[in-house]
Amino acid sequence: AQKITQTQPGMFVQEKEAVTLDCTYDTSDPSYGLFWYKQPSSGEMIFLIYQGSYDQQNATEGRYSLNFQKARKSANLVISASQLGDSAMYFCAMSAMDSNYQLIWGAGTKLIIKP
Amino acid sequence: DAGVTQSPTHLIKTRGQQVTLRCSPISGHKSVSWYQQVLGQGPQFIFQYYEKEERGRGNFPDRFSARQFPNYSSELNVNALLLGDSALYLCASSRDQMFHQPQHFGDGTRLSIL
Numbered sequence: 001a002q003k004i005t006q007t008q009p010g011m012f013v014q015e016k017e018a019v020t021l022d023c024t025y026d027t028s029d030p031s032y033g034l035f036w037y038k039q040p041s042s043g044e045m046i047f048l049i050y051q052g053s054y055d056q057q058n059a060t061e062g063r064y065s066l067n068f069q070k071a072r073k074s075a076n077l078v079i080s081a082s083q084l085g086d087s088a089m090y091f092c093a094m095s096a097m098d099s100n101y102q103l104i105w106g107a108g109t110k111l112i113i114k115p
Numbered sequence: 116d117a118g119v120t121q122s123p124t125h126l127i128k129t130r131g132q133q134v135t136l137r138c139s140p141i142s143g144h145k146s147v148s149w150y151q152q153v154l155g156q157g158p159q160f161i162f163q164y165y166e167k168e169e170r171g172r173g174n175f176p177d178r179f180s181a182r183q184f185p186n187y188s189s190e191l192n193v194n195a196l197l198l199g200d201s202a203l204y205l206c207a208s209s210r211d212q213m214f215h216q217p218q219h220f221g222d223g224t225r226l227s228i229l
């Protein structure tokens with residue numbers, strides 16, 4: 001069975017510091033995608049970044065990068081130079097053929113940026 | 116281009132009633148998925164439709180049903196509402212049904228059952 005684990009229920013980070021949000025996954029499917037989403041308190045789910053299981057390089061999107069370690073089955077999100085607007089829930093999710101491409105979600109990490 | 120649109124944004128119902136939630140995907144997207152998110156938890160998969168056919172169903176009772184129309188919009192129906200159905204219902208669309216396609220979400224419908 002596929003599973004996503006986020007072990008950090010909450011994090012406090014000083015503004016302008018970098019932050020790493022942890023995500024480990026479990027799947028026996030060789031083809032899968034890993035996604036990070038941001039959910040502010042207003043509720044909308046915002047797609048941040050994607051990493052494919054066959055991608056050789058770590059994905060980057062602006063201030064977001066994904067530290068993908070396939071052998072360790074981890075896909076940590078790194079946010080550089082954090083801003084107050086980064087305060088939100090962050091979810092790691094996975095899609096694979098085994099699960100009919102439905103997104104399997106972690107429990108999320110609540111990130112609070114301190115001024 | 117318009118994003119995923121969901122209606123209504125908020126809904127209040129009483130136990131035993133029925134509700135219909137609507138979703139319009141991003142133009143060109145053929146796959147629509149529905150998720151239920153209870154406060155403080157990650158989303159739970161309910162249904163996925165691709166090319167108007169059901170392609171996946173989560174662990175939800177038969178009170179939950181859905182369909183996708185020829186224009187790729189979708190409806191989620193919930194019958195015999197229970198207090199536990201109170202949640203944020205999220206609709207997501209993607210271009211097709213592949214693991215590398217990100218799903219883009221609407222703002223959700225917040226359903227409250229009294």
